[in-house]
Amino acid sequence: KQEVTQIPAALSVPEGENLVLNCSFTDSAIYNLQWFRQDPGKGLTSLLLIQSSQREQTSGRLNASLDKSSGRSTLYIAASQPGDSATYLCAVKEETSGSRLTFGEGTQLTVNP
């Protein structure tokens, strides 16, 4: 059974700092991996989707990498801002899971002004 773990569970940083969020998964037979952002009490916003054949994806100040063989992904946030404060979720789609995404519990990020 696929399990997704995110470390750390919570992170508090001063504004302007570069930071890395980690995601690991137990079964490397994945179709893709997706990073989401969730603001308190709200739905999910997709940030980056990495196909299994890709190594990284970039969008603005965000960069996500994927090492499928070792079962790891990182989300790098450059020059963090208070508006980046949210919970960041990692999810993997397995090759044989149909439409199922397996989610991690998330990293709660607070960027202090």
Add this chain to the structure above:
Amino acid sequence: ETGVTQTPRHLVMGMTNKKSLKCEQHLGHNAMYWYKQSAKKPLELMFVYSLEERVENNSVPSRFSPECPNSSHLFLHLHTLQPEDSALYLCASSQGLAFLSSYNEQFFGPGTRLTVL
């Protein structure tokens, strides 16, 4: 705005009530999903519909009953719920399912915050 709307945004109900959650997507997608998000737990997939047919039921209790009358609308009918069913219920949609397309990105609605008393 992701193109996926959910109503109501908040719902409080007793254990004997019957209520329904509604989801509508304006993206022209043909697959829709219900997820449950409980405090301190990962998101859990509940149901998947593709082309208005249910293709996945992730061992969800029968007190949750989904309905997909067309590709743009998805309902979750609730009946005799338990307090532990209190959670954020999220709807999502995508164009195609994973095994048909490698670019199956799901777009989520804002969720319905459900409290069962």
